[in-house]
Amino acid sequence: xxxxxxxxxxxxxxxxxxxxxxxxxxxxxxxxxxxxxxxxxxxxxxxxxxxxxxxxxxxxxxxxxxxxxxxxxxxxxxxxxxxxxxxxxxxxxxxxxxxxxxxxxxxxxxxxxxxxxxxxxxxxxxxxxxxxxxxxxxxxxxxxxxxxxxxxxxxxxxxxxxxxxxxxxxxxxxxxxxxxxxxxxxxxxxxxxxxxxxxxxxxxxxxxxxxxxxxxxxxxxxxxxxxxxxxxxxxxxxxxxxxxxxxxxxxxxxxxxxxxxxxxxxxxxxxxxxxxxxxxxxxxxxxxxxxxxxx
Amino acid sequence: xxxxxxxxxxxxxxxxxxxxxxxxxxxxxxxxxxxxxxxxxxxxxxxxxxxxxxxxxxxxxxxxxxxxxxxxxxxxxxxxxxxxxxxxxxxxxxxxxxxxxxxxxxxxxxxxxxxxxxxxxxxxxxxxxxxxxxxxxxxxxxxxxxxxxxxxxxxxxxxxxxxxxxxxxxxxxxxxxxxxxxxxxxxxxxxxxxxxxxxxxxxxxxxxxxxxxxxxxxxxxxxxxxxxxxxxxxxxxxxxxxxxxxxxxxxxxxxxxxxxxxxxxxxxxxxxxxxxxxxxxxxxxxxxxxxxxxxxxxxxxxxxxxxxxxxxxxxxxxxxxxxxxxxxxxxxxxxxxxxxxxxxxxxxxxxxxxxxxxxxxxxxxxxxxxxxxxxx
Numbered sequence: 224x225x226x227x228x229x230x231x232x233x234x235x236x237x238x239x240x241x242x243x244x245x246x247x248x249x250x251x252x253x254x255x256x257x258x259x260x261x262x263x264x265x266x267x268x269x270x271x272x273x274x275x276x277x278x279x280x281x282x283x284x285x286x287x288x289x290x291x292x293x294x295x296x297x298x299x300x301x302x303x304x305x306x307x308x309x310x311x312x313x314x315x316x317x318x319x320x321x322x323x324x325x326x327x328x329x330x331x332x333x334x335x336x337x338x339x340x341x342x343x344x345x346x347x348x349x350x351x352x353x354x355x356x357x358x359x360x361x362x363x364x365x366x367x368x369x370x371x372x373x374x375x376x377x378x379x380x381x382x383x384x385x386x387x388x389x390x391x392x393x394x395x396x397x398x399x400x401x402x403x404x405x406x407x408x409x410x411x412x413x414x415x416x417x418x419x420x421x422x423x424x425x426x427x428x429x430x431x432x433x434x435x436x437x438x439x440x441x442x443x444x445x446x447x448x449x450x451x452x453x454x455x456x457x458x459x460x461x462x463x464x465x466x467x468x469x470x471x472x473x474x475x476x477x478x479x480x481x482x483x484x485x486x487x488x489x490x491x492x493x494x495x496x497x498x499x500x501x502x503x504x505x506x507x508x509x510x511x512x513x514x515x516x517x518x
Numbered sequence: 519x520x521x522x523x524x525x526x527x528x529x530x531x532x533x534x535x536x537x538x539x540x541x542x543x544x545x546x547x548x549x550x551x552x553x554x555x556x557x558x559x560x561x562x563x564x565x566x567x568x569x570x571x572x573x574x575x576x577x578x579x580x581x582x583x584x585x586x587x588x589x590x591x592x593x594x595x596x597x598x599x600x601x602x603x604x605x606x607x608x609x610x611x612x613x614x615x616x617x618x619x620x621x622x623x624x625x626x627x628x629x630x631x632x633x634x635x636x637x638x639x640x641x642x643x644x645x646x647x648x649x650x651x652x653x654x655x656x657x658x659x660x661x662x663x664x665x666x667x668x669x670x671x672x673x674x675x676x677x678x679x680x681x682x683x684x685x686x687x688x689x690x691x692x693x694x695x696x697x698x699x700x701x702x703x704x705x706x707x708x709x710x711x712x713x714x715x716x717x718x719x720x721x722x723x724x725x726x727x728x729x730x731x732x733x734x735x736x737x738x739x740x741x742x743x744x745x746x747x748x749x750x751x752x753x754x755x756x757x758x759x760x761x762x763x764x765x766x767x768x769x770x771x772x773x774x775x776x777x778x779x780x781x782x783x784x785x786x787x788x789x790x791x792x793x794x795x796x797x798x799x800x801x802x803x804x805x806x807x808x809x810x811x812x813x814x815x816x817x818x819x820x821x822x823x824x825x826x827x828x829x830x831x832x833x834x835x836x837x838x839x840x841x842x843x844x845x846x847x848x849x850x851x852x853x854x855x856x857x858x859x860x861x862x863x864x865x866x867x868x869x870x871x872x873x874x875x876x877x878x879x880x881x882x883x884x885x886x887x888x889x890x891x892x893x894x
Contacts, residue, residue, distance in 0.1 A: 416612035422599040424626035
């Protein structure tokens with residue numbers, strides 16, 4: 224037995240073959256990342272500084288960094304709108320998901336698992352279909368408009384599809400499970416005795432929530448908001464299906480540049496700009512969330 | 519929020535006919551109890567006896583089905599937990615993981631709107647009392663179990679409650695640390711003079727710390743008294759077996775000689791002090807603690823109460839003492855602990871022995887008691 228172990232260690236050229244196991248386990252993931260993330264990022268980066276060649280659809284490397292400035296200047300409005308919509312959708316999703324996750328974690332009793340399945344249930348339908356369904360719900364014949372009209376909250380001629388409202392609520396709706404599940408996970412982990420302890424130490428229900436529950440659920444809030452904001456800011460399907468031309472987001476611009484105008488360098492430059500902007504914003508956010516003040 | 523008037527209530531803790539039912543099951547059954555101000559009181563019993571439920575009702579974490587709770591003159595039965603003059607040291611401590619030790623201890627003070635300067639004075643003082651001032655800026659997960667335990671106590675006593683409730687506070691510590699904390703808790707209680715109500719299933723822990731112990735069983739108090747009273751004169755077989763160990767031998771009262779009852783144990787007459795008998799009729803259970811027996815090889819001279827004809831059926835040597843299992847002619851197995859404090863030879867398995875003990879060490883229970891109730 225010892226001899227076999229010694230032999231295998233020699234084959235790997237290591238003293239203890241236990242130490243290479245973690246690296247072996249990393250290989251599939253690393254390969255996947257290299258193939259489908261690092262390589263495309265590189266080719267996208269190269270594309271972003273190319274210039275148009277002799278024929279349509281042919282681009283040659285010109286190291287033209289002005290591509291970034293041009294593309295950004297041409298779509299500043301959509302760029303800012305992406306962030307605004309993303310932030311609004313994240314806030315709405317948080318406002319809906321927090322009470323929902325709280326109820327599932329603390330008050331649902333034996334219905335806990337059923338409710339969790341219901342939270343994930345929309346994922347059984349494709350993203351596209353869900354967005355189209357949302358259009359039906361908000362549409363002229365849908366329940367939302369008829370209720371609002373009956374209550375005279377909107378006039379008989381006002382429509383709520385093809386609007387910023389439809390796009391933002393669509394985003395919030397589509398990414399709600401991404402917000403709910405991490406929130407649930409962090410709320411569920413809270414030891415109920417710490418909440419009892421707060422009550423025992425003169426904190427009423429609201430103070431306990433503010434001083435103990437919320438701070439202890441911050442990891443879930445951070446994870447949930449990131450999982451919602453990042454895809455929402457880069458999304459173009461909601462704006463395409465639920466919005467009007469005046470609700471276009473950066474995703475729509477990138478899509479048009481790639482597939483309609485066939486301006487690959489500009490599309491690549493915008494993709495990079497969006498990625499960088501999200502990265503900066505997220506970094507600032509995580510740093511803030513990590514400090515006591517935000518709690 | 520200013521210091522609430524209700525939180526300044528002081529005095530004895532009084533439970534009146536307290537009952538907590540879950541459906542048909544009474545977890546706490548018509549419990550009435552007065553815990554004097556300033557005492558160290560232990561509620562002792564096996565798990566499921568209702569001791570923790572009682573504690574949680576006093577803390578306000580559980581609502582009584584009926585009955586009432588007073589601190590001095592003030593009724594707190596329906597008071598919200600955060601209004602009660604009561605603080606709790608929770609099992610597993612329940613420290614706030616996101617706050618520093620300083621903020622954990624300051625939590626209760628801040629909720630009562632006490633000024634920053636006073637908070638600092640109070641927190642520093644209590645950290646010095648528990649001798650951990652250097653930990654103020656740490657987080658709970660950076661502390662050892664024993665340190666967390668002391669912080670949990672500090673977090674509660676810094677509020678100067680009328681009553682400190684301790685729910686199995688030492689259960690998560692290892693034996694050595696537990697012993698040390700028992701002494702420390704007792705010292706803190708003496709130092710600050712707050713009433714401590716301590717819930718535990720560990721009889722040794724209760725006996726080490728408490729002035730008064732209430733032994734609970736099935737939602738009721740079996741017996742209440744000082745550790746000595748409970749150990750020397752148990753009134754029920756549950757108490758006799760749960761608090762330490764007891765040999766309970768059924769017998770018949772056949773007469774008396776003034777201060778003592780004369781009891782017939784399978785044909786042998788023994789004396790039992792009347793003062794230590796709780797028997798109602800002629801049928802009794804005679805109780806002798808295992809360490810009160812003297813064991814000797816058959817034929818040696820003996821005095822006091824004597825039982826002859828025993829055979830050693832098991833011997834275990836455990837350092838300070840040797841534990842013998844002795845089978846009597848009636849078939850009854852008796853336990854004998856013999857201190858290893860002389861050079862007498864250890865008796866072997868199968869040896870014929872005679873047991874004797876001083877009559878004053880005998881107690882008697884009523885014959886209707888269940889011999890094995892409360893056995894470990």
